[in-house]
Amino acid sequence: PANKKILFLPGDGIGPEVMRQVRRVIDWMDRKRGLTFDVSEGLVGGAAIDAHGVPLADETLAEAKAADCVLLGAVGGPKWDNIGFDKRPEAGLLALRKELGLFANLRPAIVFDALVDASTLKADVVRGLNIMIVRELTGGVYFGEPRGITDLGNGERRGLNTQSYTTSEIRRVATVAFELARQRGRKLHSVEKANVMESGLLWREEVTKLHKESFTDVELQHMYADNCAMQLLKNPKQFDVIVTDNLFGDILSDEAAMLTGSLGMLPSASLGAADAAGNRKALYEPVHGSAPDIAGKDIANPIATMLSFAMALRYSFDRGQDADMIEKAVQNVLGGGMRTADIMAPGMARCSTTVMGDSILREL
Amino acid sequence: PANKKILFLPGDGIGPEVMRQVRRVIDWMDRKRGLTFDVSEGLVGGAAIDAHGVPLADETLAEAKAADCVLLGAVGGPKWDNIGFDKRPEAGLLALRKELGLFANLRPAIVFDALVDASTLKADVVRGLNIMIVRELTGGVYFGEPRGITDLGNGERRGLNTQSYTTSEIRRVATVAFELARQRGRKLHSVEKANVMESGLLWREEVTKLHKESFTDVELQHMYADNCAMQLLKNPKQFDVIVTDNLFGDILSDEAAMLTGSLGMLPSASLGAADAAGNRKALYEPVHGSAPDIAGKDIANPIATMLSFAMALRYSFDRGQDADMIEKAVQNVLGGGMRTADIMAPGMARCSTTVMGDSILREL
Ligand SMILES: CC(C)[C@H](C(=O)O)[C@@H](O)C(=O)O
Ligand SMILES: CC(C)[C@H](C(=O)O)[C@@H](O)C(=O)O
Secondary structure: OOOEEEEEEEEEEHHHHHHHHHHHHHHHHHHHHHOOOEEEEOOOHHHHHHHHHHOOHHHHHHHHOOOEEEEEEEEOOHHHHOOOOOOHHHHHHHHHHHHOOOEEEEEEEEOOOHHHOOOEOOOHOOOOOEEEEEOOOHHHHHEEEEEEEEEOOOEEEEEEEEEEEEEEHHHHHHHHHHHHHHOOOEEEEEEEOOOOOHHHHHHHHHHHHHHHHHHOEEEEEEEEEHHHHHHHHHHHOOOEEEEEEEHHHHHHHHHHHHOOOOOOOOOEEEEEEEEOOOOOOEEEOOOOOOOHOOOOOOOOHHHHHHHHHHHHHOOOOOOOOHHHHHHHHHHHHHHOOOOOOHHHHOOOOOOOHHHHHHHHHHOO | EEEEEEEEEEEOOHHHHHHHHHHHHHHHHHHHOOOEEEEEEOOOHHHHHHHHHOOOOOOHHHHHHHHOOEEEHHHHHHHHHHOOOOOOHHHHHHHHHOOOOOOEEEEEEEHHHHHHOOOOOOOHHHOOOEEEEEEEOOOOHOOOOOOOOEEEOOOOEEEEEEEEEEEEHHHHHHHHHHHHHHHHOOOOEEOOOOOOHHHHHHHHHHHHHHHHHHHEEEEEEEEEEEHHHHHHHHOOHHHOOOEEHHHHHHOOOOHHHHHOOOOHOEEEEEEEEEEOOOOEEEEEEEEEOOOOHHOOOOOOOOOHOOOHHHHHHHOOOHHHHHHHHHHHHHHHHHHHEEHHHHHHHOEEOOOOHHHHHHHHHHOO
């Protein structure tokens, strides 16, 4: 069969330098694991604005559609902060999500044993934490119409957005979450504001129905988003899988990420629907941003991007064993005391982006 | 002058029993501080549904409008969980907010020295924490039209809500926040998702304009809501005052509340516009819910409601000194080791709702 195709979109800030370390792992896979990828590279975000005047060129989008998966670094930076709403770096990312139909965003929040102390929470509260947040990614207030700012006269303006969800949008993302829960701790929390928003009420009703139809082996609990924000702090280990909408997911997955104290460690996957052959469009990216302040200094942590590639191996290429190998290598390197600046702690060895890459390759 | 009028709305669950302790403090104020209130009582939430079939009767709303302020306990409980969307206990609370025009919700998140260990966060991270969140309370997706669930045929439905903000809605709540910041640490964070939502972009532009016009002595920073959810965990003491919309405020103020670890301690104030005489409609309520599981057992913590009354003294009756007295009494009682069950810790004395009330009165 033809080689699998990966599109690299390094983006802005530290994106390119952390992606470079993944490139080395891919070369290693090629030599040692008989897994050859065709890797091509494109521009997104600020880098694309600088080159083409738009945050995602049509050709890049076409390449993304043709690839088996996309690996993205990060987008944005102060340079592009005062650009129009539709032309900003983030618009490139949103267009990728929407055009590839990546409706399920998987955001693990995992506390690595070696990094328990990085959390601002007490060690007992977070040790062993392993939550999977499934965030709806192509609907809700991010894409709802009508939207915009209108002039009402007399110096008054109105800003408007629309939160909208349909039965099938809710069911497809909830199905992903139920299936993940089934492979994990069989516990799903569905999160909305059904007490205030009809879109949340529909969400609750549809998830309840789907549960009864197909997933009675998974324990389902409904929770309001404000309560979820509290429970994540009070007792995060009560959660296994959480499914929620685009906007609540944006906030709650970042809160959950910060519970771990080490954003530089966290990967994410964004998945589309499976076609007849079982293939689905997918984009993998680290949770952290482009960190313009440390870009180009070879001090960024490449692990989140490395683990995003591991997720790609697992979810796009059915190579769970290779994914396990990378995850194990990362754990061993951390166990050995190696730390990039963001996760540095007393008694550990501080290393550069490149040396972290070296160490992971050596472990492999 | 005529006595000031307070409407008591104890509501459901533990509402009535915590309000009873405030009643005792009011009696004490009458005898010792020459401050006589006319207190009347009404029904809201489930209690009103049981009595009148609606969560807020018209007469109760009229009384609330006529009062100088409303003191509310808590609403809701499993008994009323499967009631229609417009008839649920929460609808009573939302109607009160909207009809009284209570657009500014003040939610302090304060860590009391005696309770530092109640937080799941490390003591160093939260010791001395004192954040004031100002949440917009009568606009946004909570009240925006169109809204509802529509049948699309073929088993498909759509749930819809509308997020809307106007220039004047944004300016009036931001003014409250800037003025509070001016009396505190002179630092304001304005929180939205201007990178994704036009309503958030308008919010950012209007707050920026107001800042330049009238509050250049306050330091203003803009922050995305997802980043705020992270920063509250990473370094909560970076915040002084936060202003945000109704929905983000719901989530972020609950997250901030849980940073303290002791929800039973946190009050809130909801304020309307000042009339020509400088009076404003106001509602005060504890942050915690109705806690149906412990209702009627005399074990709930009355402090949050007590401190809500202190906020009433400060914001509605210009009696800052009396408010200080109550706050000081609470601190002394905690310093003395008295604890209700929710904040109980090794080496402390566990007490009932009533005994906590006794102790605070004794301190006064
Ligand atoms: C960059 C931004 C548009 C994006 C979002 O809000 O979805 C980011 O916060 C994320 O979570 O991936
Ligand atoms: C009870 C509910 C309607 C309410 C809200 O969402 O505003 C509550 O969570 C609050 O924060 O006061």
